[in-house]
Amino acid sequence: MKIKYIGLGLAAVMSAAVFAPVSALAGDTSYSGYLDPETGEPLAGPDTENGRTRIRDGMSYDHKTKDFVYSVGTGSNEIHSDVADGMMVNRKVYVSTGKDSSVKVYKDGSEYTGDLSSISAVGSYVVSTQSGSDKSQIFTFEIIGKTIKDHPNILAPDGFYITAASRDEGGVTFDRYSVVAESEDNYHIDFYCIATGTTYSLNVTIDRTAPVISFTGKIEDDGTVKSELKFSGIEDGGYIRAYLDGNKIEPEYNTDKKSGTFYDCGNYKIQAFDAAGNMTEYRFNVLMYFNLNSIIFIALAAAIILAVVVYVIIKRKSLKIG
Numbered sequence: 252m253k254i255k256y257i258g259l260g261l262a263a264v265m266s267a268a269v270f271a272p273v274s275a276l277a278g279d280t281s282y283s284g285y286l287d288p289e290t291g292e293p294l295a296g297p298d299t300e301n302g303r304t305r306i307r308d309g310m311s312y313d314h315k316t317k318d319f320v321y322s323v324g325t326g327s328n329e330i331h332s333d334v335a336d337g338m339m340v341n342r343k344v345y346v347s348t349g350k351d352s353s354v355k356v357y358k359d360g361s362e363y364t365g366d367l368s369s370i371s372a373v374g375s376y377v378v379s380t381q382s383g384s385d386k387s388q389i390f391t392f393e394i395i396g397k398t399i400k401d402h403p404n405i406l407a408p409d410g411f412y413i414t415a416a417s418r419d420e421g422g423v424t425f426d427r428y429s430v431v432a433e434s435e436d437n438y439h440i441d442f443y444c445i446a447t448g449t450t451y452s453l454n455v456t457i458d459r460t461a462p463v464i465s466f467t468g469k470i471e472d473d474g475t476v477k478s479e480l481k482f483s484g485i486e487d488g489g490y491i492r493a494y495l496d497g498n499k500i501e502p503e504y505n506t507d508k509k510s511g512t513f514y515d516c517g518n519y520k521i522q523a524f525d526a527a528g529n530m531t532e533y534r535f536n537v538l539m540y541f542n543l544n545s546i547i548f549i550a551l552a553a554a555i556i557l558a559v560v561v562y563v564i565i566k567r568k569s570l571k572i573g
Contacts, residue, residue, distance in 0.1 A: 306447065310410070319334065323354065323389065329349065336391060339393045341397050343370060347367070347368070375393045376393065398526045400457075401457070404429045412442065414441045436457060463523075464491070480512065481510065483508070486526065494520040500515075521535070
């Protein structure tokens with residue numbers, strides 16, 4: 252059974268610093284609201300109007316639709332989304348741009364042309380407006396997998412604070428704004444928005460261990476193979492890329508058994524990936540070999556040739572007799 256160790260000391264200090272009323276920290280009992288985590292001064296009450304709470308300039312939260320709403324330019328155009336600026340999630344995201352054709356979404360630097368109502372591809376996204384060659388960033392978000400290779404610092408999005416962080420096998424270093432996630436482990440992080448009272452959690456596994464797959468066949472120590480080359484052991488969420496003599500190929504693959512076979516002769520480069528993106532590369536040289544299908548084909552060809560020869564001989568003898 253795994254025991255979770257939570258950074259209780261730091262969490263307690265954070266709770267006191269962020270959420271404690273002034274009356275608990277000083278003699279002034281005239282205020283019992285939140286403290287500003289930066290200055291320690293009392294925070295003003297939420298700036299809420301028409302069911303929306305302002306988080307920062309150009310960004311608010313709609314309590315009815317549960318959307319984060321972003322202003323576009325100086326007009327009345329708005330963008331709605333279920334993520335706050337700078338949020339990291341491992342779920343689908345939607346972005347609604349209305350009828351504003353100037354709004355563009357970019358994934359890892361390239362324009363995203365997929366369905367904005369259900370964005371699921373892993374990557375870093377930027378939502379911006381574009382007028383001619385001028386771009387103006389509105390908000391960003393990142394979609395990650397449930398298992399990732401590396402993310403040494405996990406940051407709180409705009410308007411949110413980290414209230415708790417834990418991992419399965421040890422303590423966690425974190426403050427209000429970031430979590431240090433350098434160790435391979437399962438992490439659980441809780442976020443809280445003071446202005447709106449909304450919360451969300453992020454569960455993610457850090458895995459830097461390269462995958463290992465098994466190969467079977469008549470494999471020599473120098474990587475030469477005198478038979479078909481079979482492989483197995485692809486992890487859930489993993490996949491392989493294979494190249495034969497420099498050209499990308501698709502091996503025969505059994506999805507249920509997570510195994511497959513390479514039949515053709517030549518030089519192979521095989522890259523095995525796991526769900527986190529770790530990669531192991533293998534190289535083999537499959538030489539000319541005879542398998543059962545080859546033997547059957549050769550036997551059939553020989554039988555056909557022999558039958559033709561016998562037919563010709565018999566035919567010639569019959570002609571001579573006549």
